[in-house]
Amino acid sequence: MAEQLTDVITNDQLAVGAAFPSTSKLCARFGVSRPTVAKALDKLQAAGLLSEGKQGKPRTVLSLPKRKESANT
Template sequence: MPGGRWRVVRAGEGSDRRPLEDRIADIITDEALTVGAAFPSASVLAARFGVSRPTVTKALNRLEAAGLLAGGGQGKVRTVRAVPNREERS
């Protein structure tokens, strides 16, 4: 299909169709990260979600703009600024 996006989903695997920034924000609550805790790097998240590092960086920038993450930048560790409530993001 012209202009369409294709995604390979292997048999037996579920597909999470939420935006990447929502799935990344879930890491804060799923791993019980507290305010000030170090957040995984873009490279680690890219491997975890199977997407490119620039795609992860864009999602992380959106989370910084939303106030969930702080820091970042070249050579700096991002930290958790706020713990999201699942109700707030839905």
């Protein structure tokens, strides 16, 4: 689940400082329970990708995930 949420940053083209989708929106999007999403969000926070979630304030993107891109030559 954490990997899927990391992909949200890339797929939704979220920039550093952008608001991350709410837990309820992520539950609906992936069809999983709130505790499952919460654990994955905690992993992304621990990895430094997202800010801490606080009541009434959305999580924000702190850094972009590192992806291995194929070189275009």
